[in-house]
Amino acid sequence: MSAAPPGGPWEARVAAADWETIRSDLDSVGCALTPPLLTTAEARRIAALYRDDQRFRSTIDMNRYRFGEGEYRYFADPFPDPVLALKRALYPRLLPIARDWWTKLRRPAPWPDDLDEWLAMCHAAGQTKTTAILLKYETGDWNALHRDLYGELVFPLQVVINLTSPGVDHTGASSCSTNSGHARSHAAPPPSSPRRMA
Numbered sequence: 001m002s003a004a005p006p007g008g009p010w011e012a013r014v015a016a017a018d019w020e021t022i023r024s025d026l027d028s029v030g031c032a033l034t035p036p037l038l039t040t041a042e043a044r045r046i047a048a049l050y051r052d053d054q055r056f057r058s059t060i061d062m063n064r065y066r067f068g069e070g071e072y073r074y075f076a077d078p079f080p081d082p083v084l085a086l087k088r089a090l091y092p093r094l095l096p097i098a099r100d101w102w103t104k105l106r107r108p109a110p111w112p113d114d115l116d117e118w119l120a121m122c123h124a125a126g127q128t129k130t131t132a133i134l135l136k137y138e139t140g141d142w143n144a145l146h147r148d149l150y151g152e153l154v155f156p157l158q159v160v161i162n163l164t165s166p167g168v169d170h171t172g173a174s175s176c177s178t179n180s181g182h183a184r185s186h187a188a189p190p191p192s193s194p195r196r197m198a
Helices: 008-016 019-029 040-051 083-104 115-124
Strands: 056-061 071-075 133-136 175-178 185-188
Touching: 008 083, 019 083, 040 133, 083 115
Parallel strands: none
Antiparallel strands: 056 071, 071 133, 175 185
């Protein structure tokens, strides 16, 4: 029996995505979809973690901070699989896109080839808190337009994975991303197939 690959099935799913199309979509509309990166069972397992206080370092009531209505929790370190495996698989795929964007903006691209090196740079700059979150929305909840920044060192791309199935687990809902500084935005319902990166 052969050993499982280091990134498990998630690394293979990330690798199987059409990264040329993803890059083109990111460049043209600011967001992109992948094929499903999680199985339904994996998505449900991650969603079920929300009730496990030991998995999270803090909980945010969005209304309290005027972020919207709803709640989210910051994962504690170490991240559960597949969260960590997906971070490791996605970073080298998104890195060339981030570097290209920064080159076009005539900015130095500070990101090293290795995710652990990037995290070490963040920690050395005092950015030591985990930033991966799990959101929970109930009927009527919403999230205000915002920028997720934590400190001076930032990575310009963010990954969002829908853990529920629109039309099965809920109705309604939409997602919107804007490109600040440009007169364009993109709004769309969540992907009909859950577990995709957006």
